Amino acid sequence: MPVGSVLVTGGTGYIGSFTALALLEADYKVVIADNLYNSSQEAIRRIELICGKRPEFYNVDVTEPGSLDQIFEAHPDIDSVIHFAALKAVGESSEIPLEYYRTNVYGTICLLTSMTKYNVSNIVFSSSATVYGDATRFPNMIPIPEECPIGPTNPYGRTKSTIEACITDHVEAQRNNLKKQGKDGDHWNAALLRYFNPAGSHPSGVMGEDPQGVPYNLLPLLAQVAIGKKDKLLVFGDGRTAVSHSHGGPYATRFLTELTADYSSKDGTAIRDYIHILDLAQGHLVALNYLRDHHPGVRAWNLGTGKGSTVFHMIKAFSHAVGKELPYQVVGRRAGDVLDLTANPMRANMELGWKAQRSLEDACEDLWRWTRNNPQGYRQNPPQELLDKLQAGKGADPKKAMPEPVPETNGHSATESTTKSAKKDMAGTAENASIGTEKSKPVLATNGKAIPPDALNEAGADPSTAVAQNDHSAVANGGSVSANGSILIAAERDMASSTGNASMTAGESLPVPVGGQTT
């Protein structure tokens, strides 16, 4: 008997598929609606491979009014939706903003309309830290709490904040309207999950991010460099402007180079909060449980680690996982990027009993395992060795490791009949589905159930330690930092490196300016 039934829109995408997996592992019934615009139906097979359960799949477009009605009609047990279906490329959103508003905002209006018609009244919305924009415009807003005023800097972010407003207004109106009729409207609830930078893959190496086109996020791009699909990573920012100064007259000339970093971080590159995809998926599960158990109305939660990392730090961390230095080249800033998006996750820690458990290093290792074993993503089968390990952890027959393919359909796929043999062989539970490098289970969020703050304290967890402050002291490799974030470095040492090759490799303690950026 499932603990509940949930519709996941965009459930074959990166975060959606991992969330569907987490829901199935927690004994939810999962129905996925996706038009496969930027994803593959193969994700469903991988979900089943790992947990032994296959979500039901509908190939539908949320922007077609009423398209979700058939699902709610066929599954009257569904009381909740987790809504991922959206366009998500920040750069592209500036080129085709209307398409972003149509898909993201109008798609959500269509969803809310169908939900209302069928009295499906809990929604967990896939929002984004992008809604905050540049939080450094306010004092003391890094790490970013939910109270930080929103102010997105690109059309993608503006669609997310518009949807947040739309959901908030609708849920509040539903509650008020029902109250006016003398009815209880408390079953209308929404979680606005503002998450930071998702990273990593499943530890088994058989499930990961598989965008249909060229990836545009930092770690997937670094992964492409590591397997030779790309020559080098372009680092957006740290294009330092070096200005030569002459001191001491003709006999005692000393050159100093003032390097004005693009971002006032310790190494001049932008800071993000990278969160392991399994932790993020778990966050959706606990938020859904919280809505269903506590009926809070509309509530926003940050899902992040509280720890910020620069781009250079990420290059080093991923290079370490790969075992070799990865080439990069510093170029100018990317339009719309901000200095620092680091979460204050205290609210989710306290209210949801959720805390990110996995490290950046875990995310890098897991991503590398996925990438090197599946260079073609979901367009290939995973290596038999990984399937064997996965099945060995579950005591099933490795020869029958791969579930049968999901028939490509234009509509609803009747998955039940195709899954029987696979299900028979998938004896494992969620607990042992992951292999090898499986990290310790979350101590605070057990089986996705929210733990009240009191219990959190009794368990010995100190929520105050959850937030690691960013170090913005901006001192690197002997450089000193001026008030405006510029870095002063002795010319004798740095002028040589600044005239070197345009491409650098990771591993130096202070990345240096490269050709084209130094004057």
Ligand SMILES: O=c1ccn([C@@H]2O[C@H](COP(=O)(O)OP(=O)(O)O[C@H]3O[C@H](CO)[C@H](O)[C@H](O)[C@H]3O)[C@@H](O)[C@H]2O)c(=O)[nH]1
């Ligand atoms: O080729 C690249 C790609 C990225 N970066 C840098 O790496 C950092 C991370 O960039 P991503 O493109 O990976 O991610 P963003 O922070 O821009 O955005 C991501 O995280 C956001 C929240 O923080 C939203 O969730 C958004 O949807 C998601 O793409 C940024 O400083 C960016 O400038 C590079 O230097 N080179």
